[in-house]
Amino acid sequence: MSMMAITVNGSEPGNIFPPFIIGSSAVASGDDVILFFTPGGSPALVKGAMEKMSVKGLPDLMELVEGFQMLGGRIMFCELGFEVKGINPADVRDGVEIVGATTFIAEAKDATLTFSF
Numbered sequence: 001m002s003m004m005a006i007t008v009n010g011s012e013p014g015n016i017f018p019p020f021i022i023g024s025s026a027v028a029s030g031d032d033v034i035l036f037f038t039p040g041g042s043p044a045l046v047k048g049a050m051e052k053m054s055v056k057g058l059p060d061l062m063e064l065v066e067g068f069q070m071l072g073g074r075i076m077f078c079e080l081g082f083e084v085k086g087i088n089p090a091d092v093r094d095g096v097e098i099v100g101a102t103t104f105i106a107e108a109k110d111a112t113l114t115f116s117f
Helices: 013-028 061-070 080-085 101-108
Strands: 003-008 032-037 074-078 096-099 113-116
Touching (some): 003 013, 003 101, 013 061, 013 113, 032 101, 096 101
Parallel strands (some): 003 032, 003 113
């Protein structure tokens, strides 16, 4: 088993689909996976935002998200997103860990694969 860390730096479909597709594949294979949403990616974690995303030819995003979390994948929201993007903590989707960058670094320090989108 290995650890994979993926940073998500934007909130557009091109930033959101790849982490969940790759992350879902890895977690289904038994790897530990953390998706860390920087302030740039944090708007995607507002309740209802990902439900509005769809791209022709790609899997259903909500099925990917739910499967990812069900298999133990972790989603982290950088707490700087609250101030930088004006997001209310109550508006963050369920199952998301609110953390600082130092927590992400500590959790991901043993990652053997890293990606950034």
